[in-house]
Amino acid sequence: MERSNRKIKIAFMFLSIVIASIIGLGFYGYFKILNTNLIYQGVRVEKYDLSLMTKEEGLNYIKENHEKELKDRSMKLIYADKEYVYSLDELGLYSDYEKAINEAYSVGREGSIFKRIKDIIYVKKNGIVIPLDSNIDKNRINHIVDTISEEIDSDAKDAEFHFNNGNISITNEVVGRVVDKEKLSKAINDNIDRLDTIEIPVENILPKVTKSLLSRINGVIGEYSTSFKGSSQNRIENIRISATALKGKLLMPGESLSFNDTTGPRDKKFGYKEANVILNGEFTPDVGGGVCQTSTTLYNALLLADVTILERSPHSIPATYVKFGQDAAVAYGFLDLKFRNDFDFPIYIDSKMVGNQLYFYIYGDKRSKDYTVKIESEIIETIPANEELILDETLEPGSRILVQAGRKGYKVNTYKSIIKNGKTVSRELISKDFYRPKNFIYKVGKDVVETSNNLEDELNNRIDDIEMDGSNGQ
Known part of the structure; x- marks a missing residue:
C-alpha cells in the first residue's frame, strides 16, 4: 500500500514536470516567436x-x-x-x-x-x-513626351511661287510632322512591364500648297489693257498704287479676292492722291480718283480668263477707257469687285504700266483652258437728253445760258461667249447696265422760240463730244 502511494506521487510529480515544461515552452514560444x-x-x-x-x-x-x-x-x-x-x-x-x-x-x-x-x-x-x-509619374511622362515632341515636330511649309518678269520658279513644299502625344504617353505607360522598343507615333502634316499644284501655272489665260493718256499725275499715281497692290496675288482653287480689301481705303496716308471721281453722275475731285480704271482693267482680264465674278457694279455714266457695259466701279465701303477662282488650278495676277497703258495678266493652266472668251457689249437703247428751260426775266429776250450740260442715257447688255476650236459653244448674258441720261438746263429770256428738232441734233452732238473726252474719266 505504501509502495503504491509512492508510485502515484512519482507519476504525479512527473506529470507536473511535463505540464510545467509545456507551459514553459509555450511562454518561451510566445515571447520568442509570437512577440x-x-x-x-x-x-x-x-x-x-x-x-x-x-x-x-x-x-x-x-x-x-x-x-x-x-x-x-x-x-x-x-x-x-x-x-x-x-x-x-x-x-x-x-x-x-x-x-x-x-x-x-x-x-x-x-x-x-x-x-x-x-x-x-x-x-x-x-x-x-x-x-x-x-x-x-504622369507629370514626368508628359515632360518626356513634350521634350521628344519639341525635337521631332516641324511645321509644314507650302511650296512658293516666284514670278520675275514673266519667268516662273517654284520651290518645293515641306511636309510637316507632329508627335501624337496622347498615343505616345499611353504606349509608355503600357510598356512599363515589358520594356519593348517603342516606335514613336508621328503624323505627317501635308502642306496646302504643293509644287505640283503651283506648277500648273504655266501661261497667261486672260489679259487686258486700258489707256490713261491725258490723265493727271495724281490720277496716274492712284492707278499705280492700286495696280501694285493687286500685283502678285495668288488665288488657290476656291479662294476669293476683294478689290477693296486688297487695295485698301482710298486715303492720303496710304499714298492716294486727289483726282476726279464719278459721284452721282458728276465728275468730282476726291482722293483715289482713277482707281476705277484699275478695277475695270482687272475686271476685263478676269472675264477673258473666265474667272467667276461674284460682285461688280457699273458707273453711273459710261467710262471712256472701256466699252459700255464693261466697266467696274469701286468705292471703298460701298461698291466692290469680288471674284473667286473656281478652277482646279491656282491663278496668279500680274500688272504693269508701260507708257500710257495699264496692263493686267491672269496666269493659270493654259494647257487645260483649251478655249477662249469673247466679251461683247450691245447698246439696247439710247435715251436722248431732254432740255429744261428756266425763265430768267433779267436776261435779254431770246437769250440762252447753259446751266447744266446734259448727256444721253444707255441700256446695255454684255455677253460672254466661249469659243472652242473656232466655234462658239456658248453665249451668256453677264450683265444688264443702265447709264442714266442727264438733262440740259438753260436759263432763257422772254420770247425764246423753240426749234426742237434742230436743238435735239445740237444737244446730241454736244453729248457725243463730251463722252469722247477721256481726260476726266475715273
Whole structure:
C-alpha cells in the first residue's frame, strides 16, 4: 500500500514536470516567436526575401535593390534616325514600399494565437509573396513626351511661287510632322512591364500648297489693257498704287479676292492722291480718283480668263477707257469687285504700266483652258437728253445760258461667249447696265422760240463730244 502511494506521487510529480515544461515552452514560444519584431520566415516582397528582418531593415533592403534595378532597366523609343533611352527611374516609376513592408510584417500577426501559429508555420513551409505596387509619374511622362515632341515636330511649309518678269520658279513644299502625344504617353505607360522598343507615333502634316499644284501655272489665260493718256499725275499715281497692290496675288482653287480689301481705303496716308471721281453722275475731285480704271482693267482680264465674278457694279455714266457695259466701279465701303477662282488650278495676277497703258495678266493652266472668251457689249437703247428751260426775266429776250450740260442715257447688255476650236459653244448674258441720261438746263429770256428738232441734233452732238473726252474719266 505504501509502495503504491509512492508510485502515484512519482507519476504525479512527473506529470507536473511535463505540464510545467509545456507551459514553459509555450511562454518561451510566445515571447520568442509570437512577440518578435521580425518579419516571419518565408515572407517576400516580389523577389526580395525579407525573412527575419525588421521593418526598417526590410524597407531599406527592397528600396535599395529595387531602385538600383529601376536605374538599370530602361525603355527605348525610336523615330527614323532618332533614338531616346530612358531608365525606369527617369520615366518616373515609383513604388509604395511602406505599403509592401506593412503587409509583409502583418503576416502571422492577425487573428488568434492559434491562427497566428498556423500562419507562421504555413509561411515558413510554403512561403508568401507580397506584391510591390508601382505607379508612374504622369507629370514626368508628359515632360518626356513634350521634350521628344519639341525635337521631332516641324511645321509644314507650302511650296512658293516666284514670278520675275514673266519667268516662273517654284520651290518645293515641306511636309510637316507632329508627335501624337496622347498615343505616345499611353504606349509608355503600357510598356512599363515589358520594356519593348517603342516606335514613336508621328503624323505627317501635308502642306496646302504643293509644287505640283503651283506648277500648273504655266501661261497667261486672260489679259487686258486700258489707256490713261491725258490723265493727271495724281490720277496716274492712284492707278499705280492700286495696280501694285493687286500685283502678285495668288488665288488657290476656291479662294476669293476683294478689290477693296486688297487695295485698301482710298486715303492720303496710304499714298492716294486727289483726282476726279464719278459721284452721282458728276465728275468730282476726291482722293483715289482713277482707281476705277484699275478695277475695270482687272475686271476685263478676269472675264477673258473666265474667272467667276461674284460682285461688280457699273458707273453711273459710261467710262471712256472701256466699252459700255464693261466697266467696274469701286468705292471703298460701298461698291466692290469680288471674284473667286473656281478652277482646279491656282491663278496668279500680274500688272504693269508701260507708257500710257495699264496692263493686267491672269496666269493659270493654259494647257487645260483649251478655249477662249469673247466679251461683247450691245447698246439696247439710247435715251436722248431732254432740255429744261428756266425763265430768267433779267436776261435779254431770246437769250440762252447753259446751266447744266446734259448727256444721253444707255441700256446695255454684255455677253460672254466661249469659243472652242473656232466655234462658239456658248453665249451668256453677264450683265444688264443702265447709264442714266442727264438733262440740259438753260436759263432763257422772254420770247425764246423753240426749234426742237434742230436743238435735239445740237444737244446730241454736244453729248457725243463730251463722252469722247477721256481726260476726266475715273
